[in-house]
Amino acid sequence: xxxxxxxxxxxxxxxxxxxxxxxxxxxxxxxxxxxxxxxxxxxxxxxxxxxxxxxxxxxxxxxxxxxxxxxxxxxxxxxxxxxxxxxxxxxxxxxxxxxxxxxxxxxxxxxxxxxxxxxxxxxxxxxxxxxxxxxxxxxxxxxxxxxxxxxxxxxxxxxxxxxxxxxxxxxxxxxxxxxxxxxxxxxxxxxxx
Numbered sequence: 001x002x003x004x005x006x007x008x009x010x011x012x013x014x015x016x017x018x019x020x021x022x023x024x025x026x027x028x029x030x031x032x033x034x035x036x037x038x039x040x041x042x043x044x045x046x047x048x049x050x051x052x053x054x055x056x057x058x059x060x061x062x063x064x065x066x067x068x069x070x071x072x073x074x075x076x077x078x079x080x081x082x083x084x085x086x087x088x089x090x091x092x093x094x095x096x097x098x099x100x101x102x103x104x105x106x107x108x109x110x111x112x113x114x115x116x117x118x119x120x121x122x123x124x125x126x127x128x129x130x131x132x133x134x135x136x137x138x139x140x141x142x143x144x145x146x147x148x149x150x151x152x153x154x155x156x157x158x159x160x161x162x163x164x165x166x167x168x169x170x171x172x173x174x175x176x177x178x179x180x181x182x183x184x185x186x187x188x189x190x191x192x193x
Contacts, residue, residue: 002046002048003043003044003047003172003173004047004050004172005042005043005047005048005073005170005171006049006170007051007052007133007154007169007170007171008051008115008133008134008152008153008154008157009052009054009080009133009156010035010056010155011054011056011057011082011155012032012035012055012056012057012063012064013032013056013057013058013063014028014056014057014082015028017031018031020136021137021156032067036067036070036071039071039072039170040071040072042170044072045073046073047072047074048074048076049071049074049075049076049170050078050100050131051076052131052132052133052153053078053079053082054082054083054133054134054154055080055082056082056083057082078113078114078115079115080133081115081134102173104176109127109129110126110127110128111129111130111131112128112129112131113132114130115134116132116133116134117130117134117135117139117152118130118132124186126185127149128185129150129151129176130148130150131151132152132153132154133152133153133154134152134154135154135157136154137154137156137157138152139157147184149180149184149185151176151179153170153171155169
């Protein structure tokens with residue numbers, strides 16, 4: 001049976017991300033190979049992966065296609081602020097989502113996916129989840145302390161450091177269900193109309 005995974009901010013080809021985020025690599029080539037190795041150790045050919053932006057920093061379509069072709073699974077891309085070249089490669093676009101409904105433990109679950117974190121999202125007051133990237137783990141404490149159903153699923157975020165035995169990875173739909181069952185839906189009012 002195939003699994004559903006989420007991640008963001010792999011930053012293939014971005015040498016400075018190694019020092020910015022403390023990634024355990026000496027060179028960008030070592031990082032690129034390490035990202036592929038770890039991804040493929042978790043994902044099977046039939047799995048679905050939602051990548052929520054900032055896949056790479058390069059102007060070379062050949063490099064982008066090469067990295068994507070080495071990764072297992074069926075990737076659905078949502079573009080981030082660094083994905084200018086990715087947007088132009090039509091062959092990579094299986095589908096792109098802003099909002100998606102999944103079935104988790106027999107129940108329908110609405111998930112709002114966006115590269116950037118947003119404060120209010122569709123269905124928030126009824127328990128929908130918001131998955132984002134961009135922040136490289138800097139909102140982990142805020143998301144957790146507020147107890148809201150929002151999570152940074154980025155490679156350097158909480159998904160990689162806290163809930164997995166090894167650093168920097170993807171997070172599964174089942175793991176998200178575990179995390180969010182202890183968080184609450186926030187009721188808010190749009191104001192008087």
